Amino acid sequence: MNNVFVICEVDEGKIADVSLELMTKGRSLANQLKCKLEALVLGHNLKGIEKELYPYGADVIHIGDDERLDPYTTLPHTSVIVDLFKKEEPQIALLGASTFGRDLGPRVSSALQSGLTADCTSLEIGPHEDKKAGKTYENLLYQIRPAFGGNIVATIINPDCRPQMATVREGVMKKEIFDATYKGKVNKIDVDAILKPEDLVVKVIERHMEKSKVNIKNSSxxxxxxxxxxxxxxxxxxxxxxxxxxxxxxxxxxxxxxxxxxxxxxxxxxxxxxxxxxxxxxxxxxxxxxxxxxxxxxxxxxxxxxxxxxxxxxxxxxxxxxxxxxxxxxxxxxxxxxx
Amino acid sequence: MGLNVIVLAKQVPDTRNVGKDAMKADGTVNRAALPAIFNPEDLNALEQALRLKDKYPGTTITILTMGPGRAADIIREGLYRGADNGYLLTDRAFAGSDTLATSYALSCALKKMSKIDLIIAGRQAIDGDTAQVGPQVAEKLGLPQVTYAEEVISAEGGSITIKRRLERGVETVEMPLPGVITVNASAPECRPRNAKLLMKFKHARTITERQGEAEDYIDLTADRPYLNIEEWSVNDIESDMNWLGLSGSPTKVKKIENVVFQAKEAKHLTPADEEIDELMKELIANHTIG
Structure with missing residues (x-):
């Protein structure tokens, strides 16, 4: 309960880089908050995928493996995540600011009525004092992002709603192995019990994915x-x-x-x-x-x-x-x- | 078969053109100096709606925007380009809304409208770049969504076929109607104003605007009802006040910092041959290049 979650994106059968970058960030946030780091992976044919995530310090890996979750469509993913989050009550949930995360994140936050900050460039933990309401908060997630066309940098907080959700673009956080021998446990999600026919109304008819030709990220x-x-x-x-x-x-x-x-x-x-x-x-x-x-x-x-x-x-x-x-x-x- | 299409649009400060005069002496942004424009991707969204109207006679396009009174400008802009009517959702109760409170208010307004087939919005607004309002509205209405749309291929038999542009590819999806789509900047640009429509709608006004004008205009809508831009306040929609404005916004702004560059000593060079030659020698010697 009340742990840090990373909603992972699966790219050609592997965990996407941006998700691993967020696992690294999530691990350090969890250490600071003295709580667990949990990963969530939805898709199909995910056998062994947990092995990719353990070295980044995953304590629990929730896996939903079902053919209706691949290729990605919004509604079934949303239903499974909302169902899990209602049970697990994460305090923080992070996801990549990719087309996947930017499609899914707002849908989940709207369903849970929790706040979501897009495209954060930095995530920190800190206190907050609401003088008007006479309330103080400890250990909030500071979601730091440029706004207004980049002319200002805003620190956003979600004092009262959980989870505190944020998206981060690929390459912003650094991916680092936490412990190559780290072991957590797997929780298999009963997807069939969650999905309803109305979750499956959007159909992917055709998909053309290309490998990125340009590789600026890894150029020296x-x-x-x-x-x-x-x-x-x-x-x-x-x-x-x-x-x-x-x-x-x-x-x-x-x-x-x-x-x-x-x-x-x-x-x-x-x-x-x-x-x-x-x-x-x-x-x-x-x-x-x-x-x-x-x-x-x-x-x-x-x-x-x-x-x-x-x-x-x-x-x-x-x-x-x-x-x-x-x-x-x-x-x-x-x-x-x-x- | 005509469709009832709603285009969600936002008036935004033109953050792409923050020139020198838009900065105050203390280095902060002078928002008042920035022109207020039709959010660019919302124009891409409007174009997709207009193409549906071209293809399926009987289609009507309604623009819905939430903002201050002057946001009526973008409704007029939409009418000049081919939209049929517009709604301005404006009230102090909406002030300070984050994306979720905005989505809630918009969804309440949408629930008040008659049978909607399709809601089209731009992917994101340039003042926030969040891309959240489209999906959040869809969720609040319990409708399916398709984001990152580049082209509506067809809308027949109660479903819509859409081409999406993803980071590394394209996807064609089919969604039953009603539903929500958000449109990318990579979609075709919006057609320009139409001269006839400009003449027709140039006096389109909200009630508040009419009250501020000379008497001649006040009764203009009596025989030309299309000149009325519907203005809705919080009293015109059924909503829970706790979910609106600041109190309905889970995210709060804790701190705003203006961007100030940290100065570090740069070595200044001119394009003179000797200087460039020297620089290259230096970079090769310290193994930065070569």
Missing amino acids: IIVSGGYGVGSKENFDLLFELAEVLGAEVGASRAAVDAGFAEHERQIGQTGVTVRPKLYIACGISGQIQHTAGMEESSMIIAINNDPNAPINKIADYAITGDVGEVVPKLIKFYKQNTK
Whole structure:
């Protein structure tokens, strides 16, 4: 009772990375709260899936294995989770801010009338005093997220409703094995007893899933472009530089919105979070929406026309100049010096 | 077969264009300086509704929005593009609502409306980016949902077929009506205003707006009822006050911090050949690259 739960997402028969990242975070929250960490996995053909979760410190793994839970649709998942949560009364429930979590999370929170904070960038435990009501709270989950287009950072709490629910994007938390020999127990959910015919009204007719072609998350060097790059043609220069350096190309939301780069290259609050060895920011002004997703890079080189661009405040090297002029020079002098 | 379609829309500050004049001297956002716009993905949602109307004659499109009085602007904007009528849900009792309290209020308003076949909303609003209200409304009404919709393929025989855009692929799903769908920015853009509709609806007003205008306009709706934008307060919907506004919001804002960049010493360079050459030598020497 009153434990920390992670609602896990199953991706091609394996636990999705974002869920494992949340298990790591969930473990540290559970330690702080001196409670258990429980995982919840729903799908079909899940035999042995618990072995993937134990090393992340799972004390209990609830598994609902039923063909009606794969492929994912909203209603049967919601029914099983709501049923379990009414019995288990978790104090915290975390899920990935993927299309899965952002479809499922609000549905579950609405059914339980509990609060849900989307796209948190940090989760902490702390107290709260409600002076108006004369109430004090201990050990609340601080759900920290940028809001208002990234211009403010808000700390959200759910003082009275449980579970305190939050979604977190992939790459925001760090995935770490807690104890390779950790052992918990499995609770098999009786899915058949829960599902009703009206849960099964939405049918998946067809599904085309592709493996992601772009792998910016695991690239040690990223050449990234913003709106200031100016055109899709100028973006080709970034691809050239990336090719030469063995890097991957990323983009800001503004550049993606402008059609300069594909969505899967988007870095920042509404894209992926990266921590490369070197991040070359080209024509990126440095709005928090973007920097939230790259500021932990070991080294940042910013190329911008504006010497006062906010990105320069977090950069190690700030080159004031035109992307179209500077990038070819980087290529040229890199080649010259490595010959 | 015509459908009764409701489009959920929100008026939002244009957070994408936070320019220099939108920042106050203390570095905080001057919300008043930001233009109020039709939430972009709600326009994608409206377009899907309009396409249904093109395809299935007899379809009516109603815009429902919750917000302050000036949110009537987006209802007019919807009428200019082809919606048939609109409802503005406005009351101080709704102030301070989080997504759940918003969803509750909207669901109460939706329950008051006559037979609904389909509710379409944008995936998320740009001032919060939460993507919660669509699914939360669906749950409150006990309706099925399809999120991340990119295209409504057909709506026949009491069910709707939808193409969804997921992170790494597409999915085609079928949902019985009535139901809720939320539409992605990757769906087709909304058609522009139609000149004839602009003329027709330019004087569309809520009752509060009419009361503030010159007398000539007050009686305009008597012979042109389509110029009335329905305005509902908390008294027009059946709701439990405990579930509305601040008291109905499980999430509370504990703290707001304006974003301030932590300054660190950057080495400033110019694009001069020597400087770029020097930089590359340095990066190669310390094994950052190469």
